[in-house]
Amino acid sequence: MKCRQPSKKNFTLACLVMLSVLSSCGLRNQSEPAFDGAVNGTEEGEGTRQGMEGEAGSGEGTDGMIAVADFSYFLPDIPLFTYYADQEYCLNGEYFYYTQPVEHGGDGECYCHIARYHISDGSQEKDYIVLEKSMEELFVIEMLADKEGNCYMFLGPSQGEQGADCNYYLEKYGTDGRLQWQTVYTPEELSGKGMHLEQGTVTEDGRVFLYTSGTGGTVFSFGAGGRLDEVYTPGLDSLDRVVIGKGNKVYGYCATGVESKFMELGKGKEADVYTAPVVPLGVYDGYEDGLYLRTGDGLWRYVPETGEAVYLWGWDDAYVQVDGNQIDRIAGEEQGMVLLCLEQTDRFYWEREILTFAVVSSREVREYPGKQTVTMSFWYLNDRLRYLVRRYNRQSKEYRIEYVQEADDTELERKLLKGEASDLIVLNGLYGKGLVQMGALEDLTPYYEASILVDWEDILEPAREACIISGKNVAVMPCFFIDSLRVRQEADGVIVPENEWTVWKFLEMGEGKHVFMVQRPGSVFETCMGIRYGDVFVDYESKTCNFDSDEFHQILEECSRMGTYGKSEPNSVAVYEGEEEWLYDSVSIRNAVNAVSWLDEDYAERLVGYPGMEGAEYALCNEGMFAMNSRSENKEGAWDFLEYLVSEETQEAVTWAFPSRKDCFERYLADRYEEPAFSWNERTGTLLGFSGGLSEFSESTEAYEKACQKIWSMLDYLVPDTTYGAVDDPVRAIVMEEAEMYFAKGASLEGTVNKIQKRVQLMLDEN
Numbered sequence: 198m199k200c201r202q203p204s205k206k207n208f209t210l211a212c213l214v215m216l217s218v219l220s221s222c223g224l225r226n227q228s229e230p231a232f233d234g235a236v237n238g239t240e241e242g243e244g245t246r247q248g249m250e251g252e253a254g255s256g257e258g259t260d261g262m263i264a265v266a267d268f269s270y271f272l273p274d275i276p277l278f279t280y281y282a283d284q285e286y287c288l289n290g291e292y293f294y295y296t297q298p299v300e301h302g303g304d305g306e307c308y309c310h311i312a313r314y315h316i317s318d319g320s321q322e323k324d325y326i327v328l329e330k331s332m333e334e335l336f337v338i339e340m341l342a343d344k345e346g347n348c349y350m351f352l353g354p355s356q357g358e359q360g361a362d363c364n365y366y367l368e369k370y371g372t373d374g375r376l377q378w379q380t381v382y383t384p385e386e387l388s389g390k391g392m393h394l395e396q397g398t399v400t401e402d403g404r405v406f407l408y409t410s411g412t413g414g415t416v417f418s419f420g421a422g423g424r425l426d427e428v429y430t431p432g433l434d435s436l437d438r439v440v441i442g443k444g445n446k447v448y449g450y451c452a453t454g455v456e457s458k459f460m461e462l463g464k465g466k467e468a469d470v471y472t473a474p475v476v477p478l479g480v481y482d483g484y485e486d487g488l489y490l491r492t493g494d495g496l497w498r499y500v501p502e503t504g505e506a507v508y509l510w511g512w513d514d515a516y517v518q519v520d521g522n523q524i525d526r527i528a529g530e531e532q533g534m535v536l537l538c539l540e541q542t543d544r545f546y547w548e549r550e551i552l553t554f555a556v557v558s559s560r561e562v563r564e565y566p567g568k569q570t571v572t573m574s575f576w577y578l579n580d581r582l583r584y585l586v587r588r589y590n591r592q593s594k595e596y597r598i599e600y601v602q603e604a605d606d607t608e609l610e611r612k613l614l615k616g617e618a619s620d621l622i623v624l625n626g627l628y629g630k631g632l633v634q635m636g637a638l639e640d641l642t643p644y645y646e647a648s649i650l651v652d653w654e655d656i657l658e659p660a661r662e663a664c665i666i667s668g669k670n671v672a673v674m675p676c677f678f679i680d681s682l683r684v685r686q687e688a689d690g691v692i693v694p695e696n697e698w699t700v701w702k703f704l705e706m707g708e709g710k711h712v713f714m715v716q717r718p719g720s721v722f723e724t725c726m727g728i729r730y731g732d733v734f735v736d737y738e739s740k741t742c743n744f745d746s747d748e749f750h751q752i753l754e755e756c757s758r759m760g761t762y763g764k765s766e767p768n769s770v771a772v773y774e775g776e777e778e779w780l781y782d783s784v785s786i787r788n789a790v791n792a793v794s795w796l797d798e799d800y801a802e803r804l805v806g807y808p809g810m811e812g813a814e815y816a817l818c819n820e821g822m823f824a825m826n827s828r829s830e831n832k833e834g835a836w837d838f839l840e841y842l843v844s845e846e847t848q849e850a851v852t853w854a855f856p857s858r859k860d861c862f863e864r865y866l867a868d869r870y871e872e873p874a875f876s877w878n879e880r881t882g883t884l885l886g887f888s889g890g891l892s893e894f895s896e897s898t899e900a901y902e903k904a905c906q907k908i909w910s911m912l913d914y915l916v917p918d919t920t921y922g923a924v925d926d927p928v929r930a931i932v933m934e935e936a937e938m939y940f941a942k943g944a945s946l947e948g949t950v951n952k953i954q955k956r957v958q959l960m961l962d963e964n
Contacts (some may be wrong), residue, residue: 216309263562264510265515266555267533268591270850271314273297274323275874276550278542282366288537289342290530291316293554294338297323307332311340311348311370316535316554323376328352335366338392339407341399344484346372349405353391365391367405367423380423380799388428392414396438400445401484406462408439416449416462420578431460432468441482443500448488451478459488459501471501481527493521496534510557515568518591519555531559539853540584546872547790548852568597571834573823574612575623576603581853582623582821585675587852589841596834613637620829621838624822628926629666629919630737632824635964639825644694644836645670651843658816662855665916667737672822673839675847676854679786679911680918684803688780692802695813695914698726703808705753711779715763715771719933720938722756727809728916730929731957740961744932744954748810753949757940785818786911787854790871792904801907806914815911816918820854866905931956 205825253844275297278285286295290729293314305507311326326348328335333355341349352366365382384391394407394417405419413437416615430436431449438450439462448459457473457480475491475497487500495511512521519538526537533556556848573586578600586598601619603609606626614635622638632638641664645653653661655671664672684692693702704725712721727733734749735742743749763773773779784804786792796802804811823842841847848861856862921928932953939949 204556239670261562262559265560266557269554271552272549285337285340287340287342288526288528289855290535292526339397344397378422442488474506534835547788571596572619573621574601574619577626584656616828620831620835622824633667639827642670659915674819675842676820678854681804681806682781687778698813700808712774714779721759725752728814728918733810742957788905793900801904813914814916815914817915818918832953
């Protein structure tokens with residue numbers, strides 16, 4: 198069913214919407230005051246935590262300063278975090294430095310390039326430093342950067358300490374990328390710990406500290422020109438970090454779980470031990486500000502000798518909005534404090550890695566008024582969608598989404614009926630048709646017509662159809678993936694053209710055969726009922742059904758003759774112990790890479806979809822569906838969020854599934870990124886060179902283009918899966934209950950058909 202085309206925009210209304218959008222997005226003024234270290238802070242004192250007058254979101258006062266974060270997002274060519282080895286990286290407040298293996302000479306031999314990303318303007322220097330020896334000879338064990346932008350590297354032999362050249366190198370490179378000095382050390386000079394010096398820090402006066410962590414952790418102190426000055430073991434139960442504080446004082450840090458202890462290094466085991474008033478998740482160099490302590494709630498500034506501990510800001514503050522558990526590095530600089538947040542490192546191998554940089558500075562509270570709260574109810578919301586909500590809260594100066602998690606779908610539906618539910622509803626897990634019938638969801642057509650950011654026609658047609666429930670345009674779907682049957686390579690079944698792939702062809706080809714790895718008559722029957730389960734036998738508009746038709750009789754009868762194979766364990770693991778091959782697997786497609794295999798050149802052709810009554814159907818599965826409560830008291834704020842989800846800015850940020858917008862969908866398919874595969878030293882986990890593997894088929898333009906063509910052709914056969922992520926459709930529940938009884942020989946064919954017809958018709962009449 199298709200929604201009517203939106204009419205011409207009303208110019209006056211559009212102008213009003215534009216003013217609202219400009220107010221909401223509010224670009225940050227880059228010339229505003231720099232962070233002064235006193236955001237939400239107080240005078241010296243032990244464990245001081247006190248909010249400021251006029252704190253954002255409080256709605257009280259117009260004086261004082263608040264913490265405001267400006268965000269940038271970086272997608273490196275080669276990810277820092279992989280399944281087999283991680284790249285080295287460091288942060289100095291102005292630049293982000295990271296290692297990149299690059300193939301030289303076409304022979305597969307890799308050399309390490311040091312690239313740097315300029316946080317303020319997004320520019321890159323991919324060849325800031327190029328090491329002279331290949332990664333098979335030498336690799337970066339640790340990399341550091343000082344506040345001026347000089348880069349320090351500690352390098353060691355890839356083959357350990359057994360080769361002819363097994364020395365270690367400590368090097369300093371200037372801001373121009375040129376080598377300033379190099380010192381060479383034998384394994385003996387580093388007490389045999391060279392391979393384990395994987396952590397370090399550098400003082401403002403250029404001293405380098407490398408160390409091993411844990412019980413008996415050892416610190417190596419290097420002075421001017423890389424000279425090894427001292428090696429010592431701090432008198433702590435465990436050495437977890439080494440950090441720099443005021444006056445270039447160097448502290449060893451020990452976390453016991455209930456206490457956090459700091460000891461100034463260089464004073465021997467009799468040095469004073471300081472206990473911090475909070476137990477942090479991480480500690481960081483603060484230099485003249487002291488030390489920075491990251492807790493689950495926010496950031497603290499701490500000076501060990503005086504005991505001063507000042508709460509700076511909270512991660513959930515209205516204009517900060519980061520997950521404190523995802524912060525990896527912190528560095529200060531003149532324009533603010535820089536945070537590196539690892540928000541998208543847990544990803545698919547074909548998905549680009551996203552690094553988030555937040556620059557937090559102090560701003561006048563009068564420029565950042567309190568935000569209106571927009572509530573969102575759900576009983577399941579995955580991390581990907583929470584990420585989009587967090588990005589919305591960052592950019593909006595007018596609204597803030599707050600979660601309301603319900604116990605289950607029944608509780609959420611009960612609140613909707615009573616008018617107590619939130620402004621926004623996450624539909625996953627709910628029966629959307631029932632909510633529309635209750636009038637609980639707002640029709641979004643007029644909102645699209647008034648929008649100047651998003652036009653209804655900007656959305657892919659199958660995605661538009663998925664957002665129309667029971668004839669009403671009530672949902673917004675930021676992204677989706679595609680489910681399909683795949684003819685197995687080992688199967689001798691014929692690949693059927695999409696226009697001929699009907700339920701009858703499926704039953705004909707599967708007669709007397711092993712169709713699915715785990716198979717029951719009921720599983721084959723569910724496939725025959727189609728993606729829009731039972732819709733072919735139900736007319737919801739006229740409230741009639743025809744399960745007593747000849748077609749339904751035939752489907753039930755033929756499915757009852759299907760064999761039983763394999764089993765499903767309680768944790769949803771499919772188990773099959775036989776020797777016979779089966780015909781079809783079910784696969785999910787989130788990217789063109791999912792539609793091609795370097796092991797099977799015909800992989801794309803084997804994606805045949807699911808059989809339908811009139812031809813193939815590919816299942817469009819929503820990653821998340823959002824709707825507006827028709828009784829919301831803040832519909833402007835609710836639409837602002839829904840509009841943001843399908844704006845070009847947000848759709849470009851979707852890297853894990855197909856974006857719903859046409860333009861972003863096209864660019865997403867055209868992006869041929871795939872995580873490269875390398876060979877590596879198994880003992881050290883060090884990358885040695887390119888080995889092909891997963892990246893081999895990406896080198897074939899023909900294979901990738903064939904996959905893209907396949908996905909474009911799927912769009913013509915995409916059918917929204919109304920049951921994915923939702924509770925059982927009541928029609929499905931009735932049909933499956935009676936059909937399973939028939940398959941178990943507990944009822945006759947005619948009796949089953951008549952009972953289904955009567956029960957479904959009664960349900961339609963009552964609704």
